[in-house]
Amino acid sequence: DxxxxxxxxxxxxxKKLIALAVMAVTMVSAxxxxxxxxxxxxxxxxxxxxxxxxxxxxxxxSDIGLDxxxxxxxxxxxxxxxxxxxxxxxxxxxxxGSLSLNNVKDAESFPTLVLDVPAMLWWNLKIWRLGxxxxxxxxxxxxxxxxxxxxxxxELAKNNAFRVGLSAGADAKxxxxxxxxxxxxxxxxxxxxxxxxxxxxxxxxxxxxYPTVQIxxxxxxxxxxxxxxxx
Numbered sequence: 001d002x003x004x005x006x007x008x009x010x011x012x013x014x015k016k017l018i019a020l021a022v023m024a025v026t027m028v029s030a031x032x033x034x035x036x037x038x039x040x041x042x043x044x045x046x047x048x049x050x051x052x053x054x055x056x057x058x059x060x061x062s063d064i065g066l067d068x069x070x071x072x073x074x075x076x077x078x079x080x081x082x083x084x085x086x087x088x089x090x091x092x093x094x095x096x097g098s099l100s101l102n103n104v105k106d107a108e109s110f111p112t113l114v115l116d117v118p119a120m121l122w123w124n125l126k127i128w129r130l131g132x133x134x135x136x137x138x139x140x141x142x143x144x145x146x147x148x149x150x151x152x153x154x155e156l157a158k159n160n161a162f163r164v165g166l167s168a169g170a171d172a173k174x175x176x177x178x179x180x181x182x183x184x185x186x187x188x189x190x191x192x193x194x195x196x197x198x199x200x201x202x203x204x205x206x207x208x209x210y211p212t213v214q215i216x217x218x219x220x221x222x223x224x225x226x227x228x229x230x231x
Contacts, residue, residue, distance in 0.1 A: 035081040035124060039183055041225020045071045045095065048218040071097035071219070075116075079133070081124045089122035089135050089169075093187070093221075094144075113144040116189055118167035131173035131181065139167035141191050141217075163216060165191035173227060181227040191217040 073095035081087030093116045122135035141163040168188045175181040193216030 035079070035085075035087070036230045037079045037181075037227050038077070038230065039079075039181075039225050039227035040074065040076045041183060041185060041223040042074045043072065043093070043185070043187070043221045043223030045073075045187075045219050045221030047071070047097075048220055071095050071221075075223070075225075079122060079124070081122070085124040085126070087122055087124065089118075089120050089133070091116070091118050091120075091167075093118075095219075095221075111145065115142040115144055116140070116167070117142070118169075118187075118189070120167060120169065129175040129181075131171070131175070133171035133173070134169075136166065136168040139165045139189055139191070141165060141189075163191040163193055165189060165217070175229070179229045181229065183225045183227045185221075185223045185225065187221040187223070189217065189219045189221070193217075 073093060075091055075093030077089055077091040079087065079089045095114045095116065097112045097114070116139055118137060118139040120135035120137035122133055125132045143161045167190075169186060171183055171185045173181045173183050
């Protein structure tokens with residue numbers, strides 16, 4: 001009898017543990033809302049720090065800056081949201097612009113091609129057919145310009161071929177159907193670059209310098225695109 005009572009209590013404990021496990025899985029499953037979207041867009045933008053963008057970056061040219069023309073390009077993205085709309089948005093944005101080298105003889109500007117690859121922590125909110133997204137994270141910038149810059153700017157191109165920075169963005173969406181949406185977006189991109197600061201003592205340049213980091217680019221973009229919601 002004692003063994004039967006022990007086995008009965010042990011069976012009851014196992015049943016309770018199984019019930020608790022089922023409840024936990026049910027609660028977690030209810031909290032998780034899986035979303036996966038892909039999309040593409042075109043955009044226009046401008047550099048907010050035109051004259052500072054390419055100064056002190058190791059180039060042998062002074063008076064360097066981006067011209068004031070708008071940059072333009074296109075991009076693609078994938079958004080994966082798992083818990084309460086919180087997830088990750090990865091993008092690839094190709095931007096066409098131009099670089100002004102004001103002190104280069106017979107040369108006013110040269111085309112540039114930059115690939116930005118941001119990976120942002122992203123929060124999605126959806127109400128009916130409307131959606132809002134906000135996010136921020138690291139950005140990886142690649143200069144794809146080739147052969148278009150003059151000899152004086154070769155060093156400049158080498159020093160700016162790859163940069164790490166930050167990206168932040170916001171999206172507003174309207175779903176035309178259950179799976180297709182129109183997306184308006186805004187992006188802010190900030191790149192960091194190396195900078196050599198001369199060591200000056202009592203107004204005398206020692207000829208030595210120390211490395212530091214500066215903001216090399218601050219760009220603002222606005223875009224319009226289409227999104228496909230897989231699930």
